[in-house]
Amino acid sequence: MPVQRARPVGEAAEVVAAAIIVGGRLLLAQRTRPPELAGLWELPGGKAEAGETARDALRRELREELGVEVSGGERIGDDVPLPDGRVLRAYRVELVSGTPVALDHAELRWVDARELGDIDLVGNDRGWVPHLLGHLTGAS
Template sequence: MIVVGTALVRDGRLLVAQRTRPPELAGRWELPGGRVEAGESEPAAVARECHEELGALVTVTGRVGPDLPLPVGVLRIHAAELAAGSPEPVALEHAALRWIGPDELDGLAWVEADRALVPHLRRLLG
């Protein structure tokens, strides 16, 4: 199974989302995203997940970092930006959202899968 995450960037800042579940991950931060559905492309999954989780419309701009193994498959991160006319992202499925700069990447309480991406995210924001 492929899981996509979204490195949504605006003005040199990255959108991160705080998990509410499962209990062992609640309060930790991640990149928004989710599973790729059967017959769906990865960019289409990124756009769908951002709309479902954030109420936002995004344009996918490329890949970020390597494939990362997950217990359920593989995680692939895609860079994106808000599409023209998109509403401001809101936390529809998360406890909170934050736009962070490159200097805040290391200090964030990331979920483990996303923590491995910090060097790649720093380059994306650089």
């Protein structure tokens, strides 16, 4: 079992990932960094700041990364423990305003259920695929 490093006091322990689904398609973002993840696809999101709720982190991160406003935050799938002691969590959010633009990624892509099974996702997001498929096909 890998050793988890302690986080500095006051540092948030959650990393948030957003499932934005519009018209039966899920928005994915292509990473540019770090080198070992560049070119892979992920749910957009990022680290919550100390004292920030998951919903607030989702709104801030998606404003910064995509230039959009979102609401909601229903949990999807299981927690993904990260090597630094944080936990990665996915949330379903609703697009309130704006058109997503790749401000912090190589590109964005809307995928349907079939395409989601074929796309090269980052390892941390792969466990959520069955849950995401349920949302894409209306089963959840």
